[in-house]
Amino acid sequence: MGPILVIAEVLDSSVRKASLVALGCATRVAQEAGTHFDVLCIGEGASQAAAELGSFGAKRVFVTEIPGGYVCERYLPTVTHLVEQEGHKFVLATATTYGKDLLSRCAAKLKAGLASDVTDVRLSNGSLTFERPMYAGNVFGTLTLNTEVNVATLRQSEFSEAVPQGTTSEQVELPMQAAPLADRVHFLGLEQVASDRPELTDADVVIAGGRALKSSENFKNILEPLADLLGGAIGASRAACDAGYATVDMQVGQTGKVVAPKLYVAVGISGAIQHLAGMKGSKVIVAVNKDKEAPIVQVADYVLAEDLFSAIPALTDALKSAS
Amino acid sequence: MKILVPIKRVADPDNANKVGVSADGRTIETSGMEWKINPFDEYALEAALRLTEHGVTKERIGEVVLCSIAPADVATTLRQGLAMGAERAIVVEQDDSALDAFAVAEILAALVKREKPDLVMLGKQAVDGDASATGQMLAEQLEWPMATIAMRIEVEAEGKRLKVGREVDTGVLSLRVELPAVLTASDRLVHPHSVRNGVTPADFSYPESDGGRYASLKGIMAAKKKPIDTLTLADLEVSPTSLCDYTQFRLPSARGGQAVFVNSVAELVQHLKQDAKVL
Numbered sequence: 073m074g075p076i077l078v079i080a081e082v083l084d085s086s087v088r089k090a091s092l093v094a095l096g097c098a099t100r101v102a103q104e105a106g107t108h109f110d111v112l113c114i115g116e117g118a119s120q121a122a123a124e125l126g127s128f129g130a131k132r133v134f135v136t137e138i139p140g141g142y143v144c145e146r147y148l149p150t151v152t153h154l155v156e157q158e159g160h161k162f163v164l165a166t167a168t169t170y171g172k173d174l175l176s177r178c179a180a181k182l183k184a185g186l187a188s189d190v191t192d193v194r195l196s197n198g199s200l201t202f203e204r205p206m207y208a209g210n211v212f213g214t215l216t217l218n219t220e221v222n223v224a225t226l227r228q229s230e231f232s233e234a235v236p237q238g239t240t241s242e243q244v245e246l247p248m249q250a251a252p253l254a255d256r257v258h259f260l261g262l263e264q265v266a267s268d269r270p271e272l273t274d275a276d277v278v279i280a281g282g283r284a285l286k287s288s289e290n291f292k293n294i295l296e297p298l299a300d301l302l303g304g305a306i307g308a309s310r311a312a313c314d315a316g317y318a319t320v321d322m323q324v325g326q327t328g329k330v331v332a333p334k335l336y337v338a339v340g341i342s343g344a345i346q347h348l349a350g351m352k353g354s355k356v357i358v359a360v361n362k363d364k365e366a367p368i369v370q371v372a373d374y375v376l377a378e379d380l381f382s383a384i385p386a387l388t389d390a391l392k393s394a395s
Numbered sequence: 396m397k398i399l400v401p402i403k404r405v406a407d408p409d410n411a412n413k414v415g416v417s418a419d420g421r422t423i424e425t426s427g428m429e430w431k432i433n434p435f436d437e438y439a440l441e442a443a444l445r446l447t448e449h450g451v452t453k454e455r456i457g458e459v460v461l462c463s464i465a466p467a468d469v470a471t472t473l474r475q476g477l478a479m480g481a482e483r484a485i486v487v488e489q490d491d492s493a494l495d496a497f498a499v500a501e502i503l504a505a506l507v508k509r510e511k512p513d514l515v516m517l518g519k520q521a522v523d524g525d526a527s528a529t530g531q532m533l534a535e536q537l538e539w540p541m542a543t544i545a546m547r548i549e550v551e552a553e554g555k556r557l558k559v560g561r562e563v564d565t566g567v568l569s570l571r572v573e574l575p576a577v578l579t580a581s582d583r584l585v586h587p588h589s590v591r592n593g594v595t596p597a598d599f600s601y602p603e604s605d606g607g608r609y610a611s612l613k614g615i616m617a618a619k620k621k622p623i624d625t626l627t628l629a630d631l632e633v634s635p636t637s638l639c640d641y642t643q644f645r646l647p648s649a650r651g652g653q654a655v656f657v658n659s660v661a662e663l664v665q666h667l668k669q670d671a672k673v674l
Contacts (some may be wrong), residue, residue: 075532083565090564107540108654112556115622121515140569141454141567142530144541144543145540145541148535168564169544169561169562169563169564170514170564171544172527172528172531173531173543173544175532176526176527176528176530176531176532177534177535177624179528179532179592180497180498180500180531180532180535180536183638184530184638185638185639186495186496186497186528187639187640188496188525188526188527189526189527190555196570199469201642204525205521205647206422206423206524206525207406207408207414207520207523207525208408208409208411208525209412210412210414210646210647211414211416211423211644211645211646211647211648212644212645212646212647213423213641213643213644214641214642214643214644214645215639215640215641215642216637216638216639216640216642217638217639218638218640219638236420251568252538253538253539253540255573255574256539256540256572256573256576257541257542257570257571257572257573258570258571259567259568259569259570260558260569260570260571261567261569262565262566262567262568263561263566263567263568263569264565264566265566269482274566277673280476303674307417307600310582314582314583314586314605318567319566320546320562320567321564321565321566322568326522326525327582329564334673335667335673335674337672343408343524345408345409345410345412346408348672349579350576355671355673356667356671356673357650357653358663358667361513364656369654370654371650372654372656373650373652373655374654374657374666374667375476375654375655375656375657376657376660376663376664377656383660384406386660386665387660387663390606390664391494391663391664391674394664
């Protein structure tokens with residue numbers, strides 16, 4: 073197999089932590105295949121972000137500074153130009169909303185097969201085999217891609233992050249290629265939800281709430297103290313987001329984020345199939361739910377069938393006094 | 396505005412845990428499960444209907460054309476969309492079970508060239524394959540701009556362009572897209588104020604819903620008379636190529652053991668510390 077290219081995601085002049093698993097996978101596959109990997113750091117603030125990418129063992133870190141926020145059509149020609157110029161045979165990124173947006177279109181432009189949101193990448197006889205969840209995680213499919221270039225996005229929760237290698241990659245400025253569609257789609261802005269908590273997909277502990285919390289005030293007052301105490305992130309069911317108790321970036325599930333923390337506490341979440349798809353890979357699942365028959369119970373390790381409005385503050389107090 | 400809405404039929408997503416795998420692991424089995432419109436395609440359809448109607452009078456101000464790539468009996472599923480208010484439908488008669496997103500995009504691109512819509516709106520993902528790729532691949536094949544995971548849409552410049560809010564990991568990313576374009580729908584596109592078409596009064600509010608609109612009796616009756624055309628790949632002069640080969644399927648490994656029911660917060664804390672060792 074030929075060389076590998078990792079697309080790093082840049083946000084606020086930094087590399088998103090999610091990208092580290094794509095680097096980790098590339099490191100492993102490159103070793104097994106006896107090839108090297110490069111990284112493309114592209115976007116506004118890429119020059120600054122690239123400094124974070126130099127120590128992971130990549131042969132080269134290509135840097136393309138593109139002013140303005142992310143627009144697939146403006147990034148794409150540069151990405152495919154690099155792949156063609158360097159003869160990369162495996163192009164990968166983490167399956168964030170960015171990764172899925174950019175790499176799906178990138179695969180089509182390269183007429184390359186795409187394996188999306190994969191949970192496993194294996195190399196055998198010089199070619200790649202992928203495994204990926206389908207039907208909201210109720211079936212796993214093994215696939216190969218019958219094109220010379222393989223494109224994949226990686227489910228963050230299923231791969232290990234790269235670790236610094238004590239090496240220094242060569243940094244190469246890569247000019248932005250002309251983007252014919254750039255005058256037909258324009259970036260207007262990114263409204264980010266400011267939070268001091270860890271990102272949902274990075275957190276070791278996730279405290280998630282459902283519609284049973286009944287209001288955004290309860291969401292805050294009941295869940296936040298527990299999340300803060302455990303250094304956890306706060307997640308939500310689709311129902312809670314739709315009801316306006318939580319913001320959309322907090323949604324866990326088939327729609328929304330897939331998380332696999334060490335501890336997932338589902339508070340007043342019944343556990344629709346779509347929600348389970350986003351959290352059943354968690355190491356330990358606690359359900360706090362008055363309904364002992366709720367579907368969440370089928371994936372839970374521990375169930376506390378009590379009223380959440382008394383149980384969660386009591387849990388917070390118990391942990392506080394114990395620590 | 397003319398909008399093409401590709402519809403995929405999928406095995407009932409609310410029973411996705413009943414999907415099986417054949418004994419030799421070569422095929423996914425959904426026999427006995429009901430076909431449903433892929434929920435995200437239904438959100439795309441609902442948003443397309445809102446873009447092409449006066450919200451208050453329900454007067455149609457544009458055209459919505461449905462299409463599906465599937466065996467002929469998909470017509471039953473498409474009738475539901477016609478009953479919701481779409482004008483007509485096209486079936487591209489083809490076994491779709493082995494088509495990947497690239498192949499589907501090739502067929503849709505051929506259909507777009509024939510129908511010449513201003514906008515293609517489809518779900519951000521189909522909930523069977525869960526790939527989230529068809530919209531992006533279609534946009535690339537058409538060389539059109541795109542906005543994926545759309546959660547709000549505002550018509551600008553008398554329908555020449557759209558302002559779209561995309562639901563991304565870190566918040567909402569806004570784009571201005573010139574038509575023709577491809578949009579993929581998130582579930583939030585059916586919220587009461589998520590679609591503004593410039594004709595419907597700005598303060599108009601659609602009812603809270605977690606899906607598309609229910610068909611009225613009048614809509615169901617009208618749908619029986621609406622045209623559903625059938626095309627073949629030969630009619631479209633396209634021979635799609637799938638680039639993925641699925642070799643094996645399996646069911647997920649079950650999570651270990653039965654849940655432990657604890658009787659108190661104290662007992663829970665004890666388990667989490669001593670048995671699970673996560674605190």
